[in-house]
Amino acid sequence: MTHLLTKKRTAGALSLLLLSGALAACGGNNNENGGASPSASSPAASSAGASSSAPAASADPTQLSGTVKVWDWDEAFQKGMIAEFNKKYPNVKVEVTVVNPNDYLQKLQSGIASGSDVPDVILGESAYRGKLFDLGVLDNLEGAPYNFDKSTVLDFTVPYISNGKGEVIAVDQAITPAGFAYRRDLAKQYWGTDDPTELEKLIFTWDDFIAKGKELKDKSGGKVLMLPGLGDAFIPLKGQNFAPYVNGAEIDLTAKVKEPLDRLFEMRDAGILGKNELWTPAWSASMAKGEFMFYPMAPWGPKWHISANDPDGKGRWGLVKAPEGGFTRGGTAVGIYKDSKNKEAAWAFVQYAYLSDEGAAYNFKTFGNMTGSKSFYVTHKDLIDAPGPYDEFFGGQNLAKYFMEKIVPDMKGEPQSKYDSVVDGVFNALYPLWTKDTSVTADAALQKFIAETKNKASDATVK
Amino acid sequence: MNAAKTAKTLMWICLVVISALSLFPFYIMIVMGTHYNEDLFKGIPIAPGGYLADNLKTVMSADFMGVYLNSLIVSVVSVVLATLTSTLIGYALAKFEFRGRKALQTFVVLTMMVPTQVGLIGYIIEMRNLGVGNTLWPVILVWAAFPFGAFFMVQFIRDSIPNDLLECARIDGCSEPGIFVRIVLPIMKPGLATLATLVFLWSWNNYLLPLVTINKSEWYTLPIFISNLGIVHRTDYAARMLALSLTTVPVLILFVLGSKTFMKGLTAGAVKG
Numbered sequence: 001m002t003h004l005l006t007k008k009r010t011a012g013a014l015s016l017l018l019l020s021g022a023l024a025a026c027g028g029n030n031n032e033n034g035g036a037s038p039s040a041s042s043p044a045a046s047s048a049g050a051s052s053s054a055p056a057a058s059a060d061p062t063q064l065s066g067t068v069k070v071w072d073w074d075e076a077f078q079k080g081m082i083a084e085f086n087k088k089y090p091n092v093k094v095e096v097t098v099v100n101p102n103d104y105l106q107k108l109q110s111g112i113a114s115g116s117d118v119p120d121v122i123l124g125e126s127a128y129r130g131k132l133f134d135l136g137v138l139d140n141l142e143g144a145p146y147n148f149d150k151s152t153v154l155d156f157t158v159p160y161i162s163n164g165k166g167e168v169i170a171v172d173q174a175i176t177p178a179g180f181a182y183r184r185d186l187a188k189q190y191w192g193t194d195d196p197t198e199l200e201k202l203i204f205t206w207d208d209f210i211a212k213g214k215e216l217k218d219k220s221g222g223k224v225l226m227l228p229g230l231g232d233a234f235i236p237l238k239g240q241n242f243a244p245y246v247n248g249a250e251i252d253l254t255a256k257v258k259e260p261l262d263r264l265f266e267m268r269d270a271g272i273l274g275k276n277e278l279w280t281p282a283w284s285a286s287m288a289k290g291e292f293m294f295y296p297m298a299p300w301g302p303k304w305h306i307s308a309n310d311p312d313g314k315g316r317w318g319l320v321k322a323p324e325g326g327f328t329r330g331g332t333a334v335g336i337y338k339d340s341k342n343k344e345a346a347w348a349f350v351q352y353a354y355l356s357d358e359g360a361a362y363n364f365k366t367f368g369n370m371t372g373s374k375s376f377y378v379t380h381k382d383l384i385d386a387p388g389p390y391d392e393f394f395g396g397q398n399l400a401k402y403f404m405e406k407i408v409p410d411m412k413g414e415p416q417s418k419y420d421s422v423v424d425g426v427f428n429a430l431y432p433l434w435t436k437d438t439s440v441t442a443d444a445a446l447q448k449f450i451a452e453t454k455n456k457a458s459d460a461t462v463k
Numbered sequence: 464m465n466a467a468k469t470a471k472t473l474m475w476i477c478l479v480v481i482s483a484l485s486l487f488p489f490y491i492m493i494v495m496g497t498h499y500n501e502d503l504f505k506g507i508p509i510a511p512g513g514y515l516a517d518n519l520k521t522v523m524s525a526d527f528m529g530v531y532l533n534s535l536i537v538s539v540v541s542v543v544l545a546t547l548t549s550t551l552i553g554y555a556l557a558k559f560e561f562r563g564r565k566a567l568q569t570f571v572v573l574t575m576m577v578p579t580q581v582g583l584i585g586y587i588i589e590m591r592n593l594g595v596g597n598t599l600w601p602v603i604l605v606w607a608a609f610p611f612g613a614f615f616m617v618q619f620i621r622d623s624i625p626n627d628l629l630e631c632a633r634i635d636g637c638s639e640p641g642i643f644v645r646i647v648l649p650i651m652k653p654g655l656a657t658l659a660t661l662v663f664l665w666s667w668n669n670y671l672l673p674l675v676t677i678n679k680s681e682w683y684t685l686p687i688f689i690s691n692l693g694i695v696h697r698t699d700y701a702a703r704m705l706a707l708s709l710t711t712v713p714v715l716i717l718f719v720l721g722s723k724t725f726m727k728g729l730t731a732g733a734v735k736g
Contacts, residue, residue, distance in 0.1 A: 071678075074695045075525075097680050098691045110675035114587035116596045117678040281504035304695070309501055 065091035066345035070121040071099040071108070077367060081353045084362050088352065092345045101125045105132060112137060120346040124170060124333040127421055129160075134418035138169040138335035139343065146336070146347045153355075153372040159413030161333050161372075170333035171354045172372035174299065174363075177407045178239070178329035179321040181297040181306060183290055184395060187318070190219050196397065199320045200406075206237075206263055209323045213272030216293060225271075228292045230264060230431040231278040235296045237263050238427075239327025239414075246417035249460045253423065253450050261449070265442035268434070275435050278428075284309045296322070298329040299370050299403055302390035315395045319402050325410040365389070370400060377404060419457055426452045493712070496705030500693070503700055514701065521693065521702040522709070529681065530688040531710075534667060537599055537684055541606040541666040542659045549609055549658060553616020554647060558629060568617065575610040580671070587676055601676040602684065606666060612658055619654040620647070660718065667714065685710050 072078050078096040085094065097119065099107055105128045111118045112135075124132040132138070141148035150158050150168050154175060161170040184194035191202060191212070203209045213226040227233045237260035245256035267273050274292055276283040286292055287309040297305060297319065306317055334354055336346045352359045357379045360371035364380070368389045377384060384400045391399055426449060434440050440448075454462045495503055498512035555561075556568050590601040606612075624647060632642045648655075670686045677683060683691070689706045693699020 069678075073691070076695070097678055098683075098694075100690050100694050103674055103690070107675055107678075110584060110587060111678065113584045114591060116587055116591045116676075119678075284501065285504040311501070 061089045061348070062091060064089055064345055064348055066342040067093045067095060068121060068342055068346045068349050069095050069097070069117070069119040070123075070349070071097050071104065071119040072123055073099060073101050073104075077363075080366055081359065081362065084359065085349055085352050088358070089345075089348055092348060094349055101127065104128065108132075108137075109135070118337050118339070120337055120340040120342050121350060122335050122337055123173070124335065126176075126328075126331045127424070129331070129333050130416040130420040131418045132333075132335075133163045133169060133416050136163075137338055138163075139338040139340070140167040140169055141171070141336070141347075142168050145344050152374055154374060154408065156408070156411035156413045157372040159415045160328070160331055162415070164415075164417075170335035171350060173332035173334050173354060174369040175372050175403075175408070176298040176300065176328045176331040177326050177403055177411050178236070178296055178298040178301075179319055179326065179403070179407050180236075180294040181301060181394075182294050182318050182320055183292075183316060184318045185316055186224055186290055186293050190216050190224065194318055194395075196318055196320045196402070199318070203320070203323045206323045210267060210270050210272060213267070214270055217272055222271075224291060224293060225274050226267070226293050227272070228274045228283050228286050228295065229276040229278065230268060230273055230435050231428070232276075232294075232296055233267055233273055234260060234264055234427065234431065235329060236322045236327045239329070240322070240325050242412040242414045244415045244417075246415075246419050251419050251423075251453065251457065251460050251462045253453055253462055254446065256423070257427075257449060258446055261446055262442045265434075265445065268438065273435075277432055277435075288313060296327075296329055298331075299368060299399070300330065302388075302393055302399060303368055306393050307390055310393075314392050317394045319394055319397055319399055321407050321410075326407040328411070328414070364400070368399075370403065419453075419460060422456045423453060426456060489711075492704050493708045495701060496708050498701050500699050500701040515705070518702045518705045521699060522706045525688070525692065526681070527688070527706065527709070530683050530685055533599060533682060534685040534710075537602050537673075538663050538666045540603050542662045544603065545606040545609045545612050545662040546655055546659050548607055549612030549616045550648075550651065550655065552613040553618075553620050554643060556613070556617045557620040558624070558626070571610050571613045571617070574608075575614060579605075583671070583675065590676065596676070597678050597682070599677075599682055602666070602669065602673050605672060606662060609662070612662065615658055616651075616654065620651065623654065624650055656721070660721075663714075 070078060075096060075098050078094070082094045082096070086092070101123075104123065104125065108118065108122065118137075122132070122138060139146070142150065148168060148171070150161075153161075153172065156177075157172050157175055158168065161168055161172055163169050182199065187199060188194040191199075193199065193202075202212055209226070216224055216226060238257060241256060241260060243255060245252045274286070276286060287295065287305065288311075295301075295305065306313065310316065334350055336343060336350065340346055353363070354360075354371065355373045357373075357376050360373060360376040361380050361383060363369045363371065364376075364383055366389075384404065385398070387396065388398065388400050391397060430445070430448060430452065434445055450462050454460075491507060494508050494511050496518055497515040498508050499514045499517075502508070502512065502514075552571070556564060556571070586605065587596070587601070590596050590604070593600075595601060595604075628646060628650075629642060632646050637645065668686060669684070670690070673684045673687050677687070685706075689703050689710065692702050692706055
């Protein structure tokens with residue numbers, strides 16, 4: 001009898017465990033799907049003068065009506081911006097559906113293929129922007145009814161919002177020129193200065209950077225290194241190579257990544273890089289711990305990297321440009337669906353939220369996002385000169401001004417391609433192996449990189 | 464006697480250890496929901512933190528209850544639909560001889576082999592033509608034709624309901640619908656409970672289908688909702704963990720309470736006597 005009871009209990013316990021496992025597994029999946037790296041996107045942005053365009057919209061905003069559907073992941077931005085937008089356009093209703101950037105393209109493609117709901121305003125995050133452009137679903141904004149004039153936005157941003165035919169099919173959500181965030185306390189301790197201008201000279205070239213890295217490693221006894229990992233180092237190295245590397249279905253990977261890989265391996269072998277992978281918990285935690293001097297950072301970084309991962313770090317950080325120039329980090333393009341039934345209203349919203357001076361000012365003050373529109377930097381010079389929302393983390397350094405004056409002038413644009421995400425994906429899969437296995441050489445890495453890219457982009461020729 | 468005692472003790476130790484190992488992730492999930500997101504990265508939290516109220520605010524600010532209700536509606540209606548159609552198909556195929564029965568059975572097995580993803584776009588188009596796009600219906604109706612359920616029921620009914628019993632009922636003058644309701648259904652309770660549990664779990668956790676068929680935040684189900692929590696440049700894992708706890712724990716308790724029937728279903732039909 002006891003035996004029977006025990007048997008029953010055992011069966012009971014086991015089936016419970018089975019059920020727990022089922023629930024846990026499902027939970028885990030959701031979480032994974034949910035979101036990994038919201039990371040590389042850039043926040044929203046702003047405005048460009050009424051001058052840039054806004055055809056019917058600018059005639060009499062109160063006359064314009066309709067419902068505009070937007071899919072965005074940043075609900076807080078949209079809520080704030082829509083309220084501002086409706087002050088000027090009271091009869092345009094903007095409906096936001098929150099969509100995870102990791103699922104965005106899949107959801108959009110299913111919608112288009114099945115002929116069901118597709119938003120009027122479509123966002124293309126850097127991770128899939130090239131693929132989105134290649135789908136051919138975004139309207140040419142230089143044509144009617146938009147008549148967007150690309151000379152009104154910062155020149156370096158134009159390639160990021162153009163398709164393969166050179167048509168401008170989106171506007172920038174915010175510009176994403178990047179430099180290095182650095183730890184002032186560590187710079188002062190090991191290099192005797194925390195002044196950005198002095199640091200610029202210390203790491204003027206990548207050779208200087210490696211030399212200073214070795215010095216830092218020796219002085220700190222290996223406790224402080226230059227960058228958290230190979231992923232962080234590769235962002236500026238690859239990002240500074242603006243040359244187009246895709247021609248139709250030909251991917252010239254060697255031209256794009258050989259030099260960056262050589263540099264990357266030089267750094268790895270010099271022992272100045274950590275072993276962290278991007279966006280991992282350890283990587284996030286390292287910011288507050290002070291294990292690394294530099295982190296690549298665009299204007300969205302102060303809020304989402306620094307203040308989030310080092311909330312007690314006010315005054316601890318600085319911004320300096322990377323050796324040998326600027327690069328971009330993240331970035332989101334905003335376009336209009338070519339079969340939208342509300343093109344004018346959609347454009348009125350896009351124009352207001354991301355280009356108009358009013359929208360840009362609200363966006364800059366509230367979220368720290370910087371528009372691509374040139375006119376904002378003239379009309380609202382006062383805003384740029386005034387302390388920004390996250391400058392206090394950087395010891396009062398004026399971040400917006402530094403980005404605009406020191407980093408943007410060096411920037412060039414990089415044409416977008418549907419293979420960009422493939423190349424990034426291959427790199428992200430490979431660099432953890434190169435971190436662990438230090439016997440892999442730069443040449444071997446390049447060959448592996450090419451082979452893997454060939455596997456993933458079977459329709460292309462890769463060299 | 465001693466040997467038996469030792470064996471029993473060992474078994475209990477094993478059970479306790481396995482249970483602890485399996486339940487630990489659940490405990491961590493619950494505890495993580497009470498911490499500040501960035502603190503989660505400093506090490507696995509064992510003790511509850513003091514950030515529960517803020518995380519709860521993050522979760523609740525995004526209409527969590529509405530989404531919960533959506534998920535409940537979807538799962539409950541799906542369970543009813545799936546068990547109803549599966550049982551009828553299963554009963555017909557297992558207990559009636561008719562022309563095309565074998566072909567039908569093969570067809571059921573064949574459809575089981577087609578992955579859902581393959582028919583996804585066609586399904587969305589079908590739903591749009593039915594005029595139910597962008598509502599909860601596409602997520603529910605997919606369970607109306609559930610090949611695994613039909614297959615499961617065919618096997619279950621074939622094994623657990625003796626033909627003699629049905630014959631007796633017929634001889635006694637019971638009508639066919641009467642036999643189904645009064646005789647077959649009561650015997651099938653464990654099987655129904657098992658199928659219901661599985662359908663409930665699968666529809667509760669379904670991610671892909673609601674992702675591509677629902678384009679309005681107000682109709683989102685829990686998995687989509689949770690994946691959309693805190694996704695701007697920083698993933699709010701703490702809020703997600705809390706939402707996951709709120710999502711899984713009540714359901715788990717529900718199933719624990721109903722586990723007796725569930726277990727019967729798992730073991731029923733396993734031994735032929």
